[in-house]
Amino acid sequence: MENLPGDDGAPVSPTKSRFSRRSALTLGAAALATPLVSARPLAAEEAQGRTANGNGRSPTGSFITVGQENSTPIELYYEDHGSGSPVVLIHGWPLSGASWEKQTTALLEGGHRVITYDRRGFGRSSQPSTGYNYNTFAADLDVVLRTLNLNEVTLVGFSMGTGEVTRYLAKYGAKRVHKAVLIGTLGPYLVKTADNPEGLDARVFERTRAALRADRPAFLLEFLKNFYNYDVTGGRLVSERVLDANWDIAVNASAIGTLACVDAWLEDFRDDIRHNAVPTLILHGDADRILPPDSTSRPQAKMLKDVKLVELKEGSHGVLWTHADQVNAELVRFLG
Numbered sequence: 001m002e003n004l005p006g007d008d009g010a011p012v013s014p015t016k017s018r019f020s021r022r023s024a025l026t027l028g029a030a031a032l033a034t035p036l037v038s039a040r041p042l043a044a045e046e047a048q049g050r051t052a053n054g055n056g057r058s059p060t061g062s063f064i065t066v067g068q069e070n071s072t073p074i075e076l077y078y079e080d081h082g083s084g085s086p087v088v089l090i091h092g093w094p095l096s097g098a099s100w101e102k103q104t105t106a107l108l109e110g111g112h113r114v115i116t117y118d119r120r121g122f123g124r125s126s127q128p129s130t131g132y133n134y135n136t137f138a139a140d141l142d143v144v145l146r147t148l149n150l151n152e153v154t155l156v157g158f159s160m161g162t163g164e165v166t167r168y169l170a171k172y173g174a175k176r177v178h179k180a181v182l183i184g185t186l187g188p189y190l191v192k193t194a195d196n197p198e199g200l201d202a203r204v205f206e207r208t209r210a211a212l213r214a215d216r217p218a219f220l221l222e223f224l225k226n227f228y229n230y231d232v233t234g235g236r237l238v239s240e241r242v243l244d245a246n247w248d249i250a251v252n253a254s255a256i257g258t259l260a261c262v263d264a265w266l267e268d269f270r271d272d273i274r275h276n277a278v279p280t281l282i283l284h285g286d287a288d289r290i291l292p293p294d295s296t297s298r299p300q301a302k303m304l305k306d307v308k309l310v311e312l313k314e315g316s317h318g319v320l321w322t323h324a325d326q327v328n329a330e331l332v333r334f335l336g
Contacts, residue, residue, distance in 0.1 A: 064147050066120070066140045069128040076140060077124035078117035085178070086113045086150045087335065090141070092159030092184065093265075094220060094250040094258050096123025099158070099320060106328035112335065117144055119161075121257025123249065132260035134267050138167040145176050154335055156181040158320060159291065160261065163269065170272035180280045181331060184288060184317050187296030188270045188303060196270075198295045205262055212259050220250045220258075226289045229316035237322040273303045280307045281334045283327055285315020308334070 067074040079097065087107055089100040097116030107114045118125040120140060121132060131140075141164050145153065153176055157165040162185040169177065192199035211219040224246050225231070228238045250258075284297035291297075293311065301309040310330055312323045319327055 063125075064117075064144055066143045067128070067131065069130060072126070072128070074120060074126045074128045074131070076117050076120060076126070076144065078115060078144065080113070080115045080148065082108045082111075082113045084111040084113050085335065086115060086148075086153045088141075088144070088150065088153055088155050089114065089116045090155065090157040090161030090164050091116070091119065091122070092161055093261050094122065094223075094253050095246060096249050096253075098123065098249065099246075102324035103156075103320060103328060103331065106324075106332060107335075110332045110335070115144070115148065115150070119164075121254035121261075123253070127254035127257060129256050132257050133264050134163050134167040135171070137164045137264070138171050140164075141168050142172050151176050152178045154179040154181065156331070157183065157185075159184045159317065160186065160265070162186050163264065163267070166269050166272045166276065167267075169278065170275040173275075174278050177278055179334065180276065180278050181283070181334065182280065182297075182300070183283045183327065184291055184319065185282060185284065185297050185300055186265065186269065186291065187300045188273055189268045190291075190295065191266055191268075198299055200295055202266075205266060209259065209262050212262070216255060216258065217247075217251050221247055223290075224250070227316065228318040228322060229287060229289060232287075232314075233316060233322050238318065242321060270303070273300060276304060278306070279334075280304055281330065282307060282309045283319065283330055284309070284311055285317060285319045285323065286311045287314050288317045290317035 062078055062080065063075040064078060065073045065075050077097070081104070089097065089103060091097050091099050096118045100116050104114050104116065119137065121127050131137075141155075144150075155165045155168065155177055157163070157180075162182040165180050165182060166186075169180065189196050190200055191205075192201055208219075221243075224243050227246075228234070228243070230238065230243065234240070282297050282301055284291075284293050286293060288296075297309060297311070301307050312319050312326055315323050
């Protein structure tokens with residue numbers, strides 16, 4: 001998640017950007033032609049279509065109320081499809097549940113019930129000014145599981161979503177959880193310290209905050225290029241239209257939440273990981289520029305008792321798209 005900006009705060013791409021200023025301004029319009037779902041504000045008629053407690057069906061999907069900020073309920077948008085053993089998919093930063101497009105199809109074909117939801121501040125969920133920490137994110141996940149009465153569930157987190165899985169198991173236990181899958185994991189602890197030499201220099205995150213404050217749309221575009229290793233995979237494993245659609249979702253997320261999540265990445269999960277006793281699959285690209293495996297998946301795998309680590313050859317951080325066939329095959333095989 002440390003798409004490194006330069007010392008002056010500007011984000012750095014491994015290659016010169018292929019996007020002009022004009023094309024960057026039109027990315028949102030281009031995304032409408034893509035197969036991914038773009039984020040947008042909720043229409044008034046959608047809100048009126050929900051039931052009184054906020055958990056009912058609207059014309060575009062369903063919502064679960066997880067809290068309140070002043071006069072406004074905090075609601076999570078979710079989708080619930082299929083039947084069979086339940087799988088909850090938790091997305092990464094700065095995207096939404098729509099990023100699981102390729103996995104949802106494979107899991108439904110494999111006979112699973114598939115639930116995706118948008119983290120608070122992202123996608124179609126509410127955009128409160130508070131709650132962007134993993135204790136709150138885990139509490140939100142707990143509300144989702146209890147509201148939908150899910151048991152024997154497999155929790156699948158990608159990138160930032162792996163933090164929800166790890167913190168949930170530590171705080172709420174495995175009563176409802178059958179298995180866990182961590183894709184592009186945050187790892188035990190991202191910050192380099194005396195007792196965590198594999199971590200990353202704290203200045204990485206300071207520069208990320210500065211770049212987001214200075215020009216969030218520009219930073220997000222450069223982040224997504226590194227997310228997919230676009231200089232290597234562009235036009236081959238990922239198209240410009242995918243970047244367009246992802247940028248549209250990212251730029252429409254909460255500006256407050258997008259920035260506040262940087263602090264959440266720095267939370268220490270080392271004690272949480274010790275509470276994970278469920279069978280766990282870790283999938284990670286060996287060419288991940290955002291969360292390098294030496295700092296994340298490899299040390300985390302060493303801390304788990306019942307774990308299978310699969311490194312995806314030449315895999316970027318965005319393996320849900322670039323290596324979807326391999327990810328899906330491993331997922332379906334692990335779920336059984």
